Amino acid sequence: MGTSVRTIRLFRRGIFHLAVTAFALVMLYPMLWMLSSSLKDTTEIFVKSHQLIPSEWSFDNYVTGFKGFAGISFSVFFKNSFIITILSVLGTVISSALVAYGFARIRFKFAPFWFACMMLTMMLPAEVLMIPQYILFHKIGWINTFLPLIVPSFFGGAFFIFLIIQFMRGIPRELDEAAVIDGCGKYRTFAMVILPLLTPPLITTAIFKFYWTWDDFFSPLLYLNSPKLATVSLAIKNFSDPTMKTDWGAMFAMSVLSIIPIVVVFFLFQRYIVDGISTTGLKG
Template identity: 80%
Template sequence: MSGQQHQTKRLRSIALHLIVTAFAVVMLYPLLWMVSSSLKDNSEIFIQAHQLIPSKLNFSNYVNGFKGFAGTSFVVFFKNSLIITVFSVIGTVISSTMVAYGFARIRFKGSRFWFACMMMTMMLPAEVLTIPQYIFFQKIDWINTFFPLIVPSFFGGAFFIFLVIQFLRGIPKELDESATIDGCGRYRIFMQILIPLLVPPIITVSIFKFYWTWDDFFSPLLYLNSPKLATVSLAIKNMSDPTAQTDWGAMFAMSVLSLAPIVAVFIGFQKYIVEGISTTGLKG
């Protein structure tokens, strides 16, 4: 009977692995198709769409893609995206940790009310803010600059603030009290004691903000009018010209390269994503 149970358990394990593998293939197929198309001639991309292995490797798509459009190299677009993403991540980390520290460690009048207001902003659709924000940035002459894409990050984000707050609530307040007895002020407690302990949620916030900013298409489309200021996502869209023949091979090649930073960040820091979200206190 035990042998039959062992065989049944093995069959279930095999079936489970087959199902998971099938789902993985379905999810990875679009990515594999894009990589394959980036190495095909334009004439083969849609005619031989079902064939993942190109009949001949065509690396000229990457050369043509880097030429960009409107006389601007694709290197410029990568630089624009990197500038916006890095400063947005820095702003988000600084503002979110500071606000989270205020809510989690400092008792002030109306703290619960303001915390509830902050949490309510998570339920507010971003589309509702689009027109007021655009009018505001237009009034201060920030249209066609990076400022509308960077500056709001320095005012925090409800999701990131809540993430850091949850982590802070798991850190014993006795650490703050001991530091206060030793003569530390709030600034030193925050910078020298709590920040080193907040490395997991800080890295988690950085990763998520990096993903969302790097992949953002709508905001650059709304605020950036000059081709020289375009981000990677906007530049890839602009490579598709409905009035002329589109170089699909070059477009797919740049799409593949645009995923490289995201894949690199995920591979390098994936353990911090789970640790930053699941950890609610200090490890014993």
């Protein structure tokens, strides 16, 4: 009886792992196809698209792609993306943590009203804000600079503020009171007591902001006109030329390189994503 039960459990576990593996392969197939295409000759990419293993391995696509276009190396586009992404992440983390501390720990007039206004901003479609923001940035002379892509991040993000608030509500207020007794003001209490305890939600905020900024295509397309200021997403799109022959091999090669930072960040900090979201959902 015990053997049969154990056999059934092993069978169910085997079926489960097979199903999960099959699902993982389906999800990973586009990335595997892109990696395979980056190592094929351009003429072979669509002729033998079903074949993941190239007939002849070629790294010329990476050499050609990294040369960029218009005399601008692809390293310039990576540098632009890193500048925008890193500064946006820093701005979002710092400002969102400060605003969350104000809502979670400081009593001020009309706090519920301002909190509701902040939450309502999450319901506004990006298309509603696009034209007013563009007009504003155009009038102050920020078009064709990195400023429209970086400066708004220093005013926080409603989603991240709410995430940090929920986590902060689970931190005992006795810690704040003890800090006040020791002579700490609000800012020192935040810096010395609260901030060190916010590691999970802050890292979660940084990771999501990194993903969203690095992958952003429309905002750089809207505000950046000079090829020297283009981000990786814009540069990859420029490999496609409907009027002439598109160098698909170089495009796929640079696409592979563009996802490396995202993959590295995910594998280094994936446990913080789970900790930050799961613990935030339990606080209250």
